[in-house]
Amino acid sequence: MSLLVVGSVAFDSVKTPFGEAADVLGGSATYFSTAASYFTDVNMVAVVGEDFPQKHIDFLKGKKINLDGLQTVPGKTFRWRGEYGYQLNEAKTLETQLNVFERFNPKIADSYKNSEFVFLANIDPELQLEVLRQVKNPLVIGCDTMNFWIKGKKNALLKTLKEVDILIINDGEARELAGEVNLLKAAKCVLSYGPKALIIKRGEYGSLFFNNSNIFAAPAYPLETVFDPTGAGDSFAGGFMGYLSNTRNFSEPAIRQAIIFGSVMASYNVEAFSLDRLKSLDYKDIEGRYREFKRLTHFEDL
């Protein structure tokens, strides 16, 4: 069992109604890998600049994340600055410095080529395809994207989607990708592009899973304080793909359990800035919250 992820490693500066944090560790690959590390072996593919400190490397290595594919190149690490209002579902981006991420050319280390599970975090769909060309017949390919690529690189994205098993995007992205307001119709349209399954993330409202025959609805875990939603979607994907990689079971019951594990990881992630909560979990915490999801949603048959 091994899970390859390609995505960003970044410094985030975030302001929410509950506080702020400057230049903290972030990025889709970072959140994904950390969440997935509780379930499976993770192979990270990303790029950082020369300003990336050893302490972050040590943290990732401490999570037993394989960094053979983490390139360090001349220049500065990707930086993002954003803020959230009380409506925590959507970030307002204040500044993006792509820096070394602008010329990111993902190279799949030899030690990664047999990764059975692959997750293409939100990067240029042309790079996502490049990655797929370098891996050998993975069992499951998961993928994320965003409105920027849906608008700007639709054709490349559609090519990537033909190769993808499970697309994991938010509701606004699903609507835009399908050109359809109704989520159920949008889901059918997106599935017609190639993915065998689609997970639509809805922030505080949970998520919906669609394949060609069924729908599964998972709530979000109700929290009194959502400190910082940054990375929630990537933590979800990390828990989800991590669990699948661990069990190597792709039945729908297993996929539904994986979605709950994804929801658990996302719920922990938003409890603190950066990876402050996610990094200090143990597997008992994760199982405990899984059981709370069960209590939260269970009702008797007729």
Add this chain to the structure above:
Amino acid sequence: MSLLVVGSVAFDSVKTPFGEAADVLGGSATYFSTAASYFTDVNMVAVVGEDFPQKHIDFLKGKKINLDGLQTVPGKTFRWRGEYGYQLNEAKTLETQLNVFERFNPKIADSYKNSEFVFLANIDPELQLEVLRQVKNPLVIGCDTMNFWIKGKKNALLKTLKEVDILIINDGEARELAGEVNLLKAAKCVLSYGPKALIIKRGEYGSLFFNNSNIFAAPAYPLETVFDPTGAGDSFAGGFMGYLSNTRNFSEPAIRQAIIFGSVMASYNVEAFSLDRLKSLDYKDIEGRYREFKRLTHFEDL
């Protein structure tokens, strides 16, 4: 088993992205009673004008709804005109003619006084209290309200809430009533006002149930076409209270089942204008959709 509801009977004119309907039967008591009629005996308390046609009376009687408490008085029936955009969660009210509803003075018919279950639909909280003074020790009192009363008659509303077992309101109302953005904190605050339980309706995102020890999350049924959301909340409350009245079981498992039955009735209601879908159900349809809710939400224990 009998369930008293006090609320409005109205003519609605509604425009949605999918069509429009003029002067069709509506009103909180109408939606509630029709939904509840599939589960229990309903005693309706409401007022209409002399323009209210016999065909609507015949329809309600056909559902075996007791109309002893439906007053017909000189003047015109309450009229509401509104429209919905693609964001179907919130109606834009274009016109409200209170007409006979303005001087509504609910009288509880003698045949109603022993109703074991009472639902106070969204009317002036002073009238809600009047109704409670006229009924004899009901087992369960449910209640709805809206921002208009939260803003304008908060003190009267707080008095009503002290008497209420289950408050059923939407997320915006819960936030406004508590003066708190976070739903979990808002729920705790609302429960401190008196109700033993609170259901927060979230439209297409389902509902959350809170009591002092637990939370239950129910999704909405995913639909390809939401024709007209008018009356969804009242249909939910009707299914919920109707099922409780039928079983006379107030354990939390029964309440959770009642919430699913409420969600079932709301999902049918929005499939057509007015009561067009709600009126033609049979109990097998309702049970069938209940089972679909189970398939929609079920995942395995650890």
